[in-house]
Amino acid sequence: MAPETQQSLKYPNIRVQEEDFDLSTEVAKLREGHTDVGAVVSFVGTVRDINEGDDVAVLELEHYPGMTEKALENIRQEAHQRWELESSVIIHRIGKMYPTDQIVLVAVSSRHRENAFYAAHFIMDYLKTNAPFWKKETFPNGEERWVDARLSDQEAEKRWK
Amino acid sequence: MAPETQQSLKYPNIRVQEEDFDLSTEVAKLREGHTDVGAVVSFVGTVRDINEGDDVAVLELEHYPGMTEKALENIRQEAHQRWELESSVIIHRIGKMYPTDQIVLVAVSSRHRENAFYAAHFIMDYLKTNAPFWKKETFPNGEERWVDARLSDQEAEKRWK
Amino acid sequence: MVNVLYFASFREMLGKASEQLPASHTTVESLIAELAERGENWKQALLDNQNLQIAVNHDVANRQTEIKAGDEVAFFPPVTGG
Amino acid sequence: MVNVLYFASFREMLGKASEQLPASHTTVESLIAELAERGENWKQALLDNQNLQIAVNHDVANRQTEIKAGDEVAFFPPVTGG
Numbered sequence: 001m002a003p004e005t006q007q008s009l010k011y012p013n014i015r016v017q018e019e020d021f022d023l024s025t026e027v028a029k030l031r032e033g034h035t036d037v038g039a040v041v042s043f044v045g046t047v048r049d050i051n052e053g054d055d056v057a058v059l060e061l062e063h064y065p066g067m068t069e070k071a072l073e074n075i076r077q078e079a080h081q082r083w084e085l086e087s088s089v090i091i092h093r094i095g096k097m098y099p100t101d102q103i104v105l106v107a108v109s110s111r112h113r114e115n116a117f118y119a120a121h122f123i124m125d126y127l128k129t130n131a132p133f134w135k136k137e138t139f140p141n142g143e144e145r146w147v148d149a150r151l152s153d154q155e156a157e158k159r160w161k
Numbered sequence: 162m163a164p165e166t167q168q169s170l171k172y173p174n175i176r177v178q179e180e181d182f183d184l185s186t187e188v189a190k191l192r193e194g195h196t197d198v199g200a201v202v203s204f205v206g207t208v209r210d211i212n213e214g215d216d217v218a219v220l221e222l223e224h225y226p227g228m229t230e231k232a233l234e235n236i237r238q239e240a241h242q243r244w245e246l247e248s249s250v251i252i253h254r255i256g257k258m259y260p261t262d263q264i265v266l267v268a269v270s271s272r273h274r275e276n277a278f279y280a281a282h283f284i285m286d287y288l289k290t291n292a293p294f295w296k297k298e299t300f301p302n303g304e305e306r307w308v309d310a311r312l313s314d315q316e317a318e319k320r321w322k
Numbered sequence: 323m324v325n326v327l328y329f330a331s332f333r334e335m336l337g338k339a340s341e342q343l344p345a346s347h348t349t350v351e352s353l354i355a356e357l358a359e360r361g362e363n364w365k366q367a368l369l370d371n372q373n374l375q376i377a378v379n380h381d382v383a384n385r386q387t388e389i390k391a392g393d394e395v396a397f398f399p400p401v402t403g404g
Numbered sequence: 405m406v407n408v409l410y411f412a413s414f415r416e417m418l419g420k421a422s423e424q425l426p427a428s429h430t431t432v433e434s435l436i437a438e439l440a441e442r443g444e445n446w447k448q449a450l451l452d453n454q455n456l457q458i459a460v461n462h463d464v465a466n467r468q469t470e471i472k473a474g475d476e477v478a479f480f481p482p483v484t485g486g
Contacts, residue, residue, distance in 0.1 A: 133485025149482030294403020295330035310400030
């Protein structure tokens with residue numbers, strides 16, 4: 001069995017993939033079999049064409065296979081322990097991406113909106129500081145730069161302690 | 162010109178309609194021309210098959226044409242004043258709906274995720290208490306009941322004062 | 323004339339969705355006082371109702387809001403959309 | 405043996421993505437001490453780096469975490485996904 005298949009069997013609500021995703025399709029899957037859902041909150045992170053004031057031509061996402069899926073599943077489980085949720089999914093892309101491309105999807109369904117809003121926000125804040133992904137930017141002149149971790153992301157995570 | 166066309170020209174980011182909507186399509190439209198977006202938060206409200214412990218067969222949404230659009234646009238503008246946002250859209254369906262149907266969409270794009278999360282949550286909380294929509298439930302035995310306003314929705318709105 | 327609208331449970335309880343009334347009232351309060359004389363259901367829905375919601379010309383209003391000829395006044399229960 | 409992995413800027417700075425080392429260290433700290441002797445870039449990346457991130461067997465770890473034969477130890481800079 002290919003490693004990625006093993007991972008997807010072990011963590012059916014976590015996907016790390018090169019392919020793009022479709023928001024409507026993923027939200028429909030998330031809601032399947034949950035007829036008591038009243039609220040679905042989704043977050044889509046996208047590639048900005050400017051970072052720290054510089055034009056970005058290409059963004060490359062590297063990750064730590066195996067640890068990534070485990071870290072994302074831990075974050076997801078933590079959200080389910082903190083709030084009453086029906087279902088949730090995390091999809092994170094890897095490889096080369098371009099401005100306006102989708103990078104990450106976090107979608108959460110629950111009976112009431114407040115839980116869904118908090119849980120999706122929490123998952124994103126935790127993902128930003130705890131999931132082993134690294135971004136490298138390539139500028140129009142071909143120069144490359146590893147993206148620096150943001151202090152604001154660490155602050156954002158602390159809010160949930 | 163039909164009244165609904167006048168309203169949609171006046172408030173291009175507000176739609177009150179009987180038709181269903183597609184999340185991916187709406188988010189794509191929202192992001193059009195905003196290449197500096199890094200975050201898109203969407204909320205979809207759906208018809209639950211149970212409310213206050215009773216099975217719901219049909220949900221009917223009535224509204225106050227003219228005031229609805231104005232109220233929704235006020236809520237949207239307020240969100241843009243409070244947070245730095247790129248774009249936002251509110252779609253609310255009216256007429257008959259059934260369990261698992263989509264009722265409402267609020268989608269917000271911004272450079273950074275925190276603004277998008279707060280703004281979408283704020284818009285939903287304000288919409289719940291300030292936009293003139295009324296829900297009537299029909300139960301499997303044919304009985305009808307107007308849905309009561311929730312005290313928790315009033316509390317949720319107060320948080321943002 | 324003033325255009326008066328009733329929504330949702332009010333429309334059903336009062337038996338009408340809208341009506342044109344002479345613009346003989348200076349405030350929403352005086353309009354309500356006159357409507358309440360029509361019967362117990364009108365009194366209950368408008369005069370005695372602590373949760374009554376009012377809009378004048380599509381803006382949230384209250385009992386003290388002034389009204390004039392050509393205005394649209396709407397009465398409705400607390401909203402439950404979303 | 406211990407499997408040691410380097411990611412992102414560390415992989416580029418240290419010139420390798422992974423290596424097998426004898427399991428002769430009891431903690432991450434002692435492994436780092438040995439690696440730091442390889443040269444200035446190793447010392448900077450691992451020993452002197454306040455922002456060094458460590459994982460042992462896919463779990464977040466620190467310098468005091470114990471390691472044994474068969475473990476996978478990873479070194480990387482602060483994460484920047486999402």
